[in-house]
Amino acid sequence: MKSKDAVLSLSALAQTSRLAIFRLLVKRGPEGYTPGDLIQKLGIPAPTLSFHLKELQRACLIEARREGRCLYYRADFDCMNALIAFLTENCCSLGSAGCEVACAPVAARSQPRTPLQRKRA
Amino acid sequence: MKSKDAVLSLSALAQTSRLAIFRLLVKRGPEGYTPGDLIQKLGIPAPTLSFHLKELQRACLIEARREGRCLYYRADFDCMNALIAFLTENCCSLGSAGCEVACAPVAARSQPRTPLQRKRA
């Protein structure tokens, strides 16, 4: 990851609402949340939320998929990994100290499937 | 570390000049650099540099000590540790996965002492 990309990612996370959104999406895992879900949970007006989601997307920290009429946003763990790697390598003098940090969604391991997913199986 | 502090730290690092300053200070280790050093290395005007140093200091990412008529700024590794811990715990779903990231200056481990340090020993 280049310094320029790191600044972009850091900027995206350096805002109260966006950090809150991202934390929710991380906790949620691969299934993701729709903007509607996030509006309910965070109380952010729709246009404002949309703006912040776009910022996070621009920094490649989240990605969206469409399912019917809903969009589902989820955290991009590869990108978050890259950011943490950049910080530990460049801002920590740790270098490759044998400690491989790998971000992965907790939810991916043992979460009940959604009704939609069950329908498909 | 609270979410509010994390936003402050992230904001401080989310700017090209400040990230560059911080990376230099991390590489440098405990001895630190004076504003004059940084002006030479980065070509930033003195008032702009001073502004950015204060921002980094406000986020507790760097600290200063005076030595004669010079100020020496150095990275605050405890604070950086706290930030990385926050990110891995809250934005990575890693939790305490047995991977303890600890930031420390490379310079602290195996760098030839400065003339000043030799004089004191």
Place this chain on the structure above:
DNA sequence: TTCATAATTTTAATATTATCAAAATAACAG
């Protein structure tokens, strides 16, 4: 097609942040 809902985009106003020149301050040497 027409309607209702989900989500985004545009617009526009406000707030925050960055930049840098000029003046002010701090520390020291003579």
Place this chain on the structure above:
DNA sequence: CTGTTATTTTGATAATATTAAAATTATGAA
């Protein structure tokens, strides 16, 4: 005290970010 160097503060301007309201697009159902 006076002059010199290092650094910060002030203050003015430019750039960017934030947000709400209104308009627009897209989707699925009737």
